[in-house]
Amino acid sequence: xxxxxxxxxxxxxxxxxxxxxxxxxxxxxxxxxxxxxxxxxxxxxxxxxxxxxxxxxxxxxxxxxxxxxxxxxxxxxxxxxxxxxxxxxxxxxxxxxxxxxxxxxxxxxxxxxxxxxxxxxxxxxxxxxxxxxxxxxxxxxxxxxxxxxxxxxxxxxxxxxxxxxxxxxxxxxxxxxxxxxxxxxxxxxxxxxxxxxxxxxxxxxxxxxxxxxxxxxxxxxxxxxxxxxxxxxxxxxxxxxxxxxxxxxxxxxxxxxxxxxxxxxxxxxxxxxxxxxxxxxxxxxxxxxxxxxxxxxxxxxxxxxxxxxxxxxxxxxxxxxxxxxxxxxxxxxxx
Numbered sequence: 001x002x003x004x005x006x007x008x009x010x011x012x013x014x015x016x017x018x019x020x021x022x023x024x025x026x027x028x029x030x031x032x033x034x035x036x037x038x039x040x041x042x043x044x045x046x047x048x049x050x051x052x053x054x055x056x057x058x059x060x061x062x063x064x065x066x067x068x069x070x071x072x073x074x075x076x077x078x079x080x081x082x083x084x085x086x087x088x089x090x091x092x093x094x095x096x097x098x099x100x101x102x103x104x105x106x107x108x109x110x111x112x113x114x115x116x117x118x119x120x121x122x123x124x125x126x127x128x129x130x131x132x133x134x135x136x137x138x139x140x141x142x143x144x145x146x147x148x149x150x151x152x153x154x155x156x157x158x159x160x161x162x163x164x165x166x167x168x169x170x171x172x173x174x175x176x177x178x179x180x181x182x183x184x185x186x187x188x189x190x191x192x193x194x195x196x197x198x199x200x201x202x203x204x205x206x207x208x209x210x211x212x213x214x215x216x217x218x219x220x221x222x223x224x225x226x227x228x229x230x231x232x233x234x235x236x237x238x239x240x241x242x243x244x245x246x247x248x249x250x251x252x253x254x255x256x257x258x259x260x261x262x263x264x265x266x267x268x269x270x271x272x273x274x275x276x277x278x279x280x281x282x283x284x285x286x287x288x289x290x291x292x293x294x295x296x297x298x299x300x301x302x303x304x305x306x307x308x309x310x311x312x313x314x315x316x317x318x319x320x321x322x323x324x325x326x327x328x329x330x331x332x333x334x335x
Contacts, residue, residue: 031318035310036328039291043072044332047105051098057090065105073261073289075296081112106330113298113322120304121320124250124278130162130208130216132241132248136234136271137255139222142283142309144173146255147217148180149317150307155184159214164204165190166197166237169221169230177219197221197233198240205244218249231274238275251278253306258282261290268301283309286316294325 050068054061062083069079085108095101125131133150137143144167151161163181165188167173174190181188189204191197201218208216220237221230242248254277256264264282271277280301285291285308294305305320 028318028321029324031310031316032321032324032328033331035286035308035316035318036291036325038287038289039285040328040332042289043292043329046072047102047330048332051102054098054101057095057101062087069292073292073296075262075265075293075300078112078296078299081299082108085112106326109295109330110326113295113326120322121306123306126247126250129245130205130213131250132205132208132216132218132245134218134220134237134241134249134252135255136220136252136275136277137222138267139170141222141255141257143222143255144176144180144219146281146283146307146309146317147177147219148184149314151180151186151215151217152184152314153317154215155186160212161186161215161217162204162208162211162213163188164200164216164218166200167219167221168193168195168197168200173219173221198236201237201240202244205241209244234275251306252276253279253281254303255281255283258285258291258293258309259288261288261293262296264293265296265300268297268303272301272303277303279304279306281305281307281309281317283317285309286311291325291329294320 046068050064065086066079066083069082070076074082082105086104089104089108090101093100093104095104123131123133135143135147147163151163154161161184163177163186165174165177167177168191171193174193178188178190189200189207191200191203197220204216204218207213218237218241220234238248252275254268254271256267258264260267268277268280280297280303282291282294282305294308297303298305307317308320308325310316310318
């Protein structure tokens, strides 16, 4: 069942159908439901409060709606996209009450986010060689932990996995990744603290090729765009990868902390200026009411979100499902 169908059924009260689907994928739905509590409450509270005072559709209505979305951390550009799309749609569908307006708002959110694309969260998979996943991001976003959890997930799916401790800059980073390797049962290629991370990457690629490893996950030092030396180091690592694997890294995954809200969008823009980011991972979504930033990033950057962190457990890092996310976002507004 698609997202639009689920929303229509929720509006018409066909809860039994939704319950049946929830039972089929109960674990994933429960994780989204629990992990999005703060974001959902923030978004639904703002939207319900706005529509409670609904009187008529005029320019003041759209101005107030823009403020509602921005206060829900949806972001300025995404807010304008939604309200611009709504102006004609609300009049076209002759929406006259809060219930009708709410339905049109949600429909346009779905249209703008999905953009007619499918399977955006699927990780790349190379044929006949190791698939190389390069992880980047600033310090403190949970990058190394994310690598460990994805390694666990890939192993659960039956893949062989190798980790590369490319963060030789931060004290304890190598040991942290080695602990994750032991925990999930995958080997780790590492060097000395303060050593050349590119040599670690080179050794890891050689090992992955020789042992026919399915996935090579490479950790890197936390860096911002203005850290020139660290960005040059990342470029060097990319050159090593491209020299050993003609197409370069199959995915460059930027890890962001969802609790930073719109600052996560700023970081994404900074990294995109320097490297070819192919996907995003948002951690700590369960700890914030600012999950609306996912809508901003999708609209402004056109980079797919691959995973979101919905808790601290191993399987709480879930592949991003736009259906589950947007339905979870508006769920309390449908009551």
